Amino acid sequence: GRQLAASNGLCILKLVYSVFPGTSRSSITRCKPGANCPSSHSGISRQLSPLSVTEDSSAPILELQNRGSSGVCGHRVERQNRSADDGTQTHSENSSQENRIKARCLSCTSMVLKGIWGLLIILSVSSSWVGTTQIVKITYKNFYCPFFMTWFSTNWNIMFFPVYYSGHLATAQEKQSPMKKFRECSRIFGEDGLTLKLFLKRTAPFSILWTLTNYLYLLALKKLTATDVSALFCCNKAFVFLLSWIVLKDRFMGVRIVAAIMAITGIVMMAYADNFHADSIVGVAFAVGSASTSALYKVLFKMFLGSANFGEAAHFVSTLGFFNLIFISFTPVILYFTKVEHWSSFAALPWGCLCGMAGLWLAFNILVNVGVVLTYPILISIGTVLSVPGNAAVDLLKQEVIFNVVRLAATIIICIGFLLMLLPEEWDEITLRFINSLKEKKSEEHVDDVTDSSVHLRGRGRANGTVSIPLA
Numbered sequence: 001g002r003q004l005a006a007s008n009g010l011c012i013l014k015l016v017y018s019v020f021p022g023t024s025r026s027s028i029t030r031c032k033p034g035a036n037c038p039s040s041h042s043g044i045s046r047q048l049s050p051l052s053v054t055e056d057s058s059a060p061i062l063e064l065q066n067r068g069s070s071g072v073c074g075h076r077v078e079r080q081n082r083s084a085d086d087g088t089q090t091h092s093e094n095s096s097q098e099n100r101i102k103a104r105c106l107s108c109t110s111m112v113l114k115g116i117w118g119l120l121i122i123l124s125v126s127s128s129w130v131g132t133t134q135i136v137k138i139t140y141k142n143f144y145c146p147f148f149m150t151w152f153s154t155n156w157n158i159m160f161f162p163v164y165y166s167g168h169l170a171t172a173q174e175k176q177s178p179m180k181k182f183r184e185c186s187r188i189f190g191e192d193g194l195t196l197k198l199f200l201k202r203t204a205p206f207s208i209l210w211t212l213t214n215y216l217y218l219l220a221l222k223k224l225t226a227t228d229v230s231a232l233f234c235c236n237k238a239f240v241f242l243l244s245w246i247v248l249k250d251r252f253m254g255v256r257i258v259a260a261i262m263a264i265t266g267i268v269m270m271a272y273a274d275n276f277h278a279d280s281i282v283g284v285a286f287a288v289g290s291a292s293t294s295a296l297y298k299v300l301f302k303m304f305l306g307s308a309n310f311g312e313a314a315h316f317v318s319t320l321g322f323f324n325l326i327f328i329s330f331t332p333v334i335l336y337f338t339k340v341e342h343w344s345s346f347a348a349l350p351w352g353c354l355c356g357m358a359g360l361w362l363a364f365n366i367l368v369n370v371g372v373v374l375t376y377p378i379l380i381s382i383g384t385v386l387s388v389p390g391n392a393a394v395d396l397l398k399q400e401v402i403f404n405v406v407r408l409a410a411t412i413i414i415c416i417g418f419l420l421m422l423l424p425e426e427w428d429e430i431t432l433r434f435i436n437s438l439k440e441k442k443s444e445e446h447v448d449d450v451t452d453s454s455v456h457l458r459g460r461g462r463a464n465g466t467v468s469i470p471l472a
Contacts, residue, residue, distance in 0.1 A: 118375035121367060125383030128364040130390040132357055133226045136218060139353040145341035146218040148332045150211055153358035157321030161185070163366060164314035185315035188308050199319070202304065206316075207323045209297040214361075216290035223283025226391040228270055231411045232287035234385055237421040238263035239295035247299055255420055255427065262417030269410035313369045378422050385418050 139149070161182070169175055176184070186193040189202055220229045238260035244250040271284045308316065335341040343349060371380045388411060392403075424430065 114375045118371075118379040121371040121375055122379050122383040122386065125364065125367050125371065125380060126386040126390050128360045128367060129230070129384065129387040130226075130394065132360040132364060133221065133230060133387070133391055134394055135353055135357045135360065136221050137226055139350055139357065140222060143343065143350050143353070144222070145332075145335075145343065146222070147215055147335055148341050149218060149354065149357065150215045151324065151328060151332050152354055153361045154211060154214065154324040154328075155321055156358040156362045157317045157365070158325065159318075159362065160321070160366060161314045161318035164311060168311075181311070182315065185311040188305055188312040188316055194319070199323070203319050203323045204327075206297060206301065207320050207328070209293050209300070210320055211324065211328060213290050213293045213297060216286045216293065220283050220286035220290060223279045223286065225395055227388060227395050227411065228273075228283070228407070229287050230391045231388045231414045232267060232270060232284060233291050233294075234388065234414055234418040235263040235267060235288065236291035236294045236298075237381070237418050239292050240298050241421060243295055243299040244302075248303060251425055253423075253425065255423055259417040259420035262413050262420070266410045266414035266417065269406055269413065273404060273407040273410060310369055310373045317365060317369075381418070381422055385415055388415055 136149070165178060165181055168181060183193055189195075189198045192198075217229065217233065220232070224232075238256075241250075241253075241256045242260055245252060267284060267288055271281050273280070305316070332341065336343075368380055371377070371383075392411070396403075
């Protein structure tokens with residue numbers, strides 16, 4: 001019986017080892033039959049209980065799951081925050097790019113508008129000056145009173161400020177009364193405005209220079225053709241530079257000295273064009289004198305009054321008209337009674353030509369001042385120099401001038417000198433920057449061409465390398 005019980009016990013142990021291989025012999029204690037062995041049962045139950053295994057093994061799995069879920073949620077929150085930050089950055093970048101594009105569009109639009117206004121101003125300035133010169137030539141056929149014509153046209157300057165105030169009423173949002181606007185524009189004479197002392201002190205010299213400029217210009221038109229007089233009058237730019245350099249101590253510029261020399265050369269050649277004929281020499285002297293007084297007017301204006309806006313310029317020119325009407329009216333009266341400038345009756349005067357000349361002269365002065373506000377000042381000067389070919393075309397149509405080589409060369413030299421005077425003070429630096437930018441663009445284009453060619457060659461090499469021949 002004992003042997004049978006021992007064999008049964010060994011069979012049970014082998015069955016336990018085969019089913020639970022991780023069970024050790026130390027965990028199984030032998031006990032006597034009929035005795036209670038709690039330790040053995042508890043050890044076996046610990047080894048055989050599936051709940052204990054699942055509980056112990058499920059703890060790290062749950063922890064990993066919790067960590068994984070918290071990590072995923074954290075990553076998602078971080079990604080959402082990053083995406084929100086990226087969204088705000090892209091939105092701000094897009095808004096800044098839109099603002100830049102709008103600013104560029106506005107600047108381009110303003111430049112285009114200024115260019116259009118400049119083209120219109122150039123045509124208007126040149127045509128008004130050509131029209132004034134040609135009407136004077138037509139008037140001389142029946143009526144030759146240059147000082148009376150100068151005085152009559154200068155009186156029309158009184159209408160400059162009313163024209164300016166009409167434009168103010170038409171365009172300004174906050175409209176001012178005529179007296180308030182007049183006092184505001186009279187600040188060109190000083191903080192106290194226009195007084196009787198300043199009216200006589202500041203207006204008298206400028207009015208005399210204005211009258212002399214126009215009077216000498218009209219005298220020159222009697223001796224020379226309109227083309228020659230308009231070309232010689234363009235020398236005033238050179239005289240302005242020389243006077244500004246001497247009186248105002250402006251910056252010395254070699255290119256403008258060259259332009260002044262060219263202007264003087266053109267003057268001498270213009271006098272030589274007619275073999276130094278008496279009338280031609282006198283006419284050249286009158287034209288050069290007109291250009292000189294015009295230059296002196298501009299330099300003195302800059303010295304005593306400085307720069308003026310459109311309203312102040314309109315006020316000043318109208319003041320010159322009043323001074324001319326009040327204080328210079330006695331001069332044509334004296335010339336009339338001394339038979340220097342005499343006419344039969346007022347009905348015999350060519351009022352149409354006189355009014356046309358005075359109106360175009362006033363339009364020229366208004367356009368010069370308006371053009372500075374609406375467009376670039378250099379375009380006004382270009383419009384003035386374009387009056388030379390305009391007068392030449394009219395003279396050729398009227399067959400009043402025969403261009404020889406000397407006269408044509410003199411006209412071209414004076415016009416080139418005038419254009420050289422329009423160069424800015426930093427023209428050499430601007431030219432060097434422009435040349436360097438062109439060189440940089442060429443070098444960049446060359447580098448791009450080299451890189452494109454190298455990429456093309458690499459692409460062909462790679463394409464040739466991808467062709468594989470199967471080995472036998």
